[in-house]
Amino acid sequence: MSTDVLDATFAALADPTRRAILARLAAGEATVTELAAPFEMSQPAVSKHLKVLERAGLVSRGRDAQRRPCRLEARPLKAATDWLENYRDYWEESYQRLDALLTELKDRDARLPDPHADETAPAAGSRNPKPDGTPRTDGPGSRGA
């Protein structure tokens, strides 16, 4: 879970073109020209994006004659999700006010000296034990054959 992985992954995801490429690859392998088609940019530009995705480990490529089919490698996305998961408690709306309250009280009580918490451990709260059963809002369509 070295920071480099997260660096590269998040950086790769920061571009809409690259996210679109990943979305396309989620539907199955595709060649560079196939991937480039939907976009208004040149093919070399897409090649560059692919290189970024490849460096981040999000895409791997095979070989079929002169074609270099790309396929999705989603594993780094797990690292990213894992990192984000530490903050799940913080975006649950219902706790936002409680959180503000706690911070204020703590602030008033004593000025806490805690200059840094490790990057990988945001000291996630004991508030939400985690596995909430919330069903995904996005409707997963049928995939594969």
Add this chain to the structure above:
Amino acid sequence: MSTDVLDATFAALADPTRRAILARLAAGEATVTELAAPFEMSQPAVSKHLKVLERAGLVSRGRDAQRRPCRLEARPLKAATDWLENYRDYWEESYQRLDALLTELKDRDARLPDPHADETAPAAGSRNPKPDGTPRTDGPGSRGA
């Protein structure tokens, strides 16, 4: 869920310093100098990072005399997580081989013409209905008072 939000959020998360800042803020509000202390860079540099985080909506700031305490605003992280959630099926190891198989079969069967899938909808699979009960590996410490 405009792409701009994801752009800014993922871009903000692509820097280890900024991720560390967020981790620190998860433990409670902090002033700029408090946030800057752990790092070897100058304080203005940290201010810049904070501005990036602020622009992404990940940090908001109050005012306490000459201090401008920063607090975590985790909502954009939900958008990021939601996007990543669409790919959850793809990183479940057990399916990697099955996926490869399916793609190959489909490829052999007929060359599918599906140039682009929308960015927000990677056509997530019907394979994994989703709410897996996997407990988080990171140990959430106690938080708040």
Add this chain to the structure above:
DNA sequence: TCTTCAGATAACCCCTTAGTTAAATAACCG
């Protein structure tokens, strides 16, 4: 072999980013 198709590289542009130091604000403290 000559051609064509599929991608990769190169060389270049422009703009952003991450960092620096130094100076400007802004609010408190005496």
Add this chain to the structure above:
DNA sequence: CGGTTATTTAACTAAGGGGTTATCTGAAGA
């Protein structure tokens, strides 16, 4: 008012990102 503390802004450098066009490589196929 004058000084100290906290933070922002300015000006600058070095590096990298995203895009372009033009050129090179490499495999297929006539």
